[in-house]
Amino acid sequence: MAIEIKAPAFPESVADGEVAAWHKQEGESVSRDELIVEIETDKVVMEVVAPEDGVITRIHALEGDTIESEQLLATLEQGAAASAPAADSAAGESTPAPATADEDLAALLGPAARQLVEEHQLDISQIKGSGKNGRITKEDILKFMKAGGGSEAAAPAAARPAAAPAPAPEAADTPVPSGERVEKRVPMTRMRAKIAERLLNATQQTAMLTTFNEVNMAPMMALRSKYKEQFEKAHNGTRLGFMGMFVKAACEALKRFPEVNASIDGNDVVYHGYQDIGVAVSTENGLVVPVLRDADFMSIADIEAAIRDLGLRARDNKLTIEDMTGGTFTVTNGGVFGSLMSTPILNPPQTGILGMHKIQERPMAVNGEVVILPMMYLALSYDHRLIDGKTAVQFLVAVKDLIEDPARILLQL
CATH class of the missing domain: 2.40.50.100 (RNA polymerase II/Efflux pump adaptor protein, barrel-sandwich hybrid domain)
Structure with a gap:
């Protein structure tokens, strides 16, 4: 059938x-x-x-x-099964010879990968397949070639053409080439091209502006240090990070400033009575933003566990379109890569995005004295068509106050 x-x-x-x-x-x-x-x-x-x-x-x-x-x-x-053609003894045909190792490896190649191998005369025995059951994908071939594998370096000796005799030098002062200027042109993946299109549209079709502030992370770090082991034991191995606290702080601030949680639809403003928080995740294929539904009703442990699950699924290309759809506000953390300060780009139709950054000790003036404190720059990019500067600044200050005094998050103060 x-x-x-x-x-x-x-x-x-x-x-x-x-x-x-x-x-x-x-x-x-x-x-x-x-x-x-x-x-x-x-x-x-x-x-x-x-x-x-x-x-x-x-x-x-x-x-x-x-x-x-x-x-x-x-x-x-x-219900059918693949089978090798049977030997026809009546016709005097001999039993087919068993497949060679090279033929077994060739069976692991997809059409695109096979074409690259043939074009560049690659030795597939040197290429490690990342696909199911060891299948060699096009990406495996490209990585192998980028790492230095090529037709001359990777082809079996029997397949290489015999070297021609070296010509005699024309003159003693003939310059020796210092190396090749290698270029490689590859098409953008569909996902990368769409990400590029969206980022460009966000900068061209919104009145994007960014306001900055800084937050003292010492109270949050002390809280995490004190309770991280108990937290992990109580919540089945879920680790206590900073993202859970920042997401909860953002949810509380969004309730106070609903414009930052709204979106623009034509000439209408859509105010969302819920907080669906997108969390930016970096993958090999580009930046993706899976969504935490009703994050305001989630505990910090639930948020931390959900973010870890989404990150693992993003890495393994297991996210669904439903995971990526919607979202009323986004939180992104460039600090994990060492970014000290940046201007995050909006994720339309959302009108706000909060950027976290690297924690770095800096000398700060506290009550007339210089104190070394672990500080983080925060950035809020917002659509100025809907959000006024005053509202944006007050929103960011609210997040700052909640983070610097974590008890406010629990008490909703």
């Missing part, structure tokens, strides 16, 4: 997708729920699995093809 394997149904916010990588080829057997192909959209990478046991009889969309929602990707023959 032939079964059609189709692309997932994309939500309205996703126009189309691109076939990122086939993990099975025509003629290969698959098991139910086994990964067949990955579809990259402008938000997430979606996995398509086999609906039943069988054999892939035909692939209708190749790697790199643009596809639409529920488009036909492949045909699966249910």
